[in-house]
């Protein structure tokens with residue numbers, strides 16, 4: 078159990094100096110095969126009776142270090158590192174779901190998760206329903222006799238809706254459902270779903286955990302039984318293992334996660350406050366704003382409000398596009414959680430695979446912009462947004478006066 082603050086543990090827990098070399102940073106061990114002194118110990122390892130590795134597809138010593146570090150930070154029994162966030166999400170869902178089962182899913186989720194559930198999962202007889210998870214009665218009413226899982230993301234992508242993990246887990250467990258939480262936007266520093274009752278936590282480590290935009294990776298954390306099942310029967314057979322080099326990169330990124338998240342939080346709040354006052358912006362979604370509908374819940378559930386801000390321009394699809402095209406510092410990009418401020422237009426980019434009518438039900442309007450606050454100076458980011466808003470609003474005004 079933890080005694081020191083997470084800020085300290087993030088640097089010191091699990092990753093100790095190497096016993097042989099005294100190296101402070103971990104070694105990269107890319108070996109696929111591991112030798113045993115006798116057949117009996119090889120068998121014990123394959124059966125999971127020892128803590129050793131035996132074949133690269135099921136893990137290696139560098140990956141093991143990453144898994145132990147994440148399990149510790151999320152306060153789970155065990156963790157599994159995979160080749161992408163989507164590998165983590167699909168494996169977590171398939172841990173509990175088989176043909177004939179049903180999964181309840183929160184309304185606005187990551188575009189790839191939506192695609193997996195609506196395109197791939199039904200091919201294997203898995204049913205789904207989207208439900209407004211801010212409404213516990215609606216969730217309870219949507220549970221069917223074959224419902225096995227409640228899948229949520231909080232804050233959600235891109236509406237930044239906050240869901241009550243504790244209340245939802247209690248409700249789900251009373252009905253025998255497992256709860257999976259995508260914790261990508263928060264990291265274990267800002268929110269720990271297992272402590273609140275969730276069964277599995279999934280991460281796209283591609284984002285804040287690695288934090289430098291140079292690795293694609295996923296993580297699943299939960300109890301020993303579920304994680305071993307996924308490792309042996311899903312990840313292993315689907316061949317979605319991570320590799321030693323990328324595990325090392327993530328271990329390196331984790332060391333600065335506390336200071337990075339602090340700066341992401343500060344910058345996002347400053348940006349949200351600026352946008353909230355701007356006459357050309359009709360709506361700002363950020364859980365750190367008092368105007369956010371679940372502000373109170375966010376304050377109790379999260380230890381920081383995160384680096385993502387979404388907002389709506391007074392305008393249409395074209396206005397949103399023009400605004401993005403005028404930005405000079407912020408980059409138009411599909412990812413988030415990087416040192417650089419990244420912006421994108423969900424309706425045409427990350428959530429374009431979701432049909433328009435459904436997108437609107439999820440709160441993804443044509444004028445919605447998602448901004449991932451980087452680690453730059455907040456005033457510089459705000460100046461960039463201000464300039465672009467000025468150019469676009471002037472253009473619109475001119476066009477309006479011509480048309481009159």
Ligand SMILES: *Cc1c(COP(=O)(O)O)cnc(C)c1O
Nearest residue numbers: 161162163187261281283293294
């Ligand atoms: C990026 C992302 C994913 C998918 O992760 P990949 O590493 O790209 O596969 C899943 N969930 C959320 C919230 C994300 O932002």
